[in-house]
Amino acid sequence: MTESDGGRGWFERAGSADPADAAETVTAGTAEEPRDWPALAVERGYVDAESEYYDRLREATTAAARAAAAERERADDRQLLHAVRAMDDAERVANELAERVAEWAGTLFPDAGTGVEGCLDLAERDPDGPVEERVVSLASRVADLDREADELRAFIESRAPVAAPNLASMAGPVLAARLISLAGGLETLAKKPSGTLQVLGAEDALFAHLRGHGSSPKHGVIYTHEYVRGTRPEDRGSASRALAGKLTIAARIDHYAGDRRPELEAELNERIRTIRARAEDGDAGGDGGGSDE
Amino acid sequence: MSDDGIAGDADREPDGSLPAGVSRRRVDGDDRLCTRGEPVYGEPTDGEWRAWDAGRSKLGGMLELGMETGLVGGETALYLGAANGTTVGHVADFAGPTYAVEFSPRPVRDLLDVCESRSNLFPLLKDARRPETYAHVVEADCDVLVQDVATRGQADVAARNRRFLADDGRLLLAVKARSEDVAAAPEAVFETVLAELRETYEVLETRRLDRFHDDHLGVVATPR
16 A cells, blocks of 8 residues: 555545445555544545444445455355365376376387376477377376366365365365365365264265175275374274364364364364374274273 | 452452443343343343343453453444454444454354444454554544454454554453463463563453353453
């Protein structure tokens, strides 16, 4: 803001008397110091009386808050859901195409690598003749998809902490987005019991278990979390139950309140420390020990 | 009470220092603090009075414990950390122009419902750590600054928002220990926050709010 704005209130910046314009200056304006705006508004002829000033102020602040809240929310969980699905699609297609490229490239380039890595290398080569041209072109599509997946991941990492601050902080942004995606949105995730969140992504195993085949799954996508994967197998059930419990609370806070609660994370860290201490105690532990919250 | 530490003494009898517009009434068989206004979340009512639940509101807890808030009613108020409007709705019931700052979009939806029936309540979706983003809207010389923000640096937020407060105004602050440091002992956190606060404010009274809110300290202060 320029210095000349220092002495100007929100009501003096609007391009017109239109309430939408006034709301915009409430949202976007700044000033270093507050002043006696109600008196200045009368003095400068914006309104006839202070009571009228407060009516206009209410109109403008209400409209501004409503618009700003709606805009910030639009940016939120639905966008994450699409982004994480798109990232998975990009990675899956890149891998599929890379297999095709590897098979084909093997007939032309004896030193051709495999997988997405191999394609990144092939994409840089100068093709000799129309056949190589096709293979190198196909490899460069894989490289593009791989780059797109990276960019989607970066997007998720920047947006998840805004959409779901507690969940993103505790689960990590990508796992947070995956849970939101599997549940179909932050609101539906917030309404699920912790036992459901625990096995989100393990539906096949869960339904096999319900049909009477096999044991119940201990974890779904939360397996990717260090607190599950880094815990010894016999304690993973406890770890994933504890993690799912706290992530469920985090999702509910994010949906219904929206503020950061670092104490929740501290409680989870403490709980996992206790579970992992079983290994050092030489305790047989196992998954049955039921004192998890 | 002087500013020489954190009061943890036995409950004092609430005195008659409630602001005009706040009243102790019998609601559902209990003596409750009440204000006059549209109910917000289904709280119990007695005619036009609605109960102010000290367990949901740090400021309600401070009044319930009889802290000398200096509130008389009709103040111009700036409220930081309005959340979904539970407390700021009561403030708007007894105060004059009331500015409600909240940074999270989700609670602002509920806050807007509270504003609906209150012509003196102005919602601002702003970050309380950046007062320059609302100084063009909030008027100078407010009588009272109420702060209940759950972020690290609560003393810093109070210092930055000093500019809105009249020289003889009151800061009514609820310090949440766990927002500053989840691991440290609350007493230690409170001492640190108060020491920083004293650079810009004179602390008039402090009191633990634990009866209503775990690990919270109520602070009444005035600009230095």
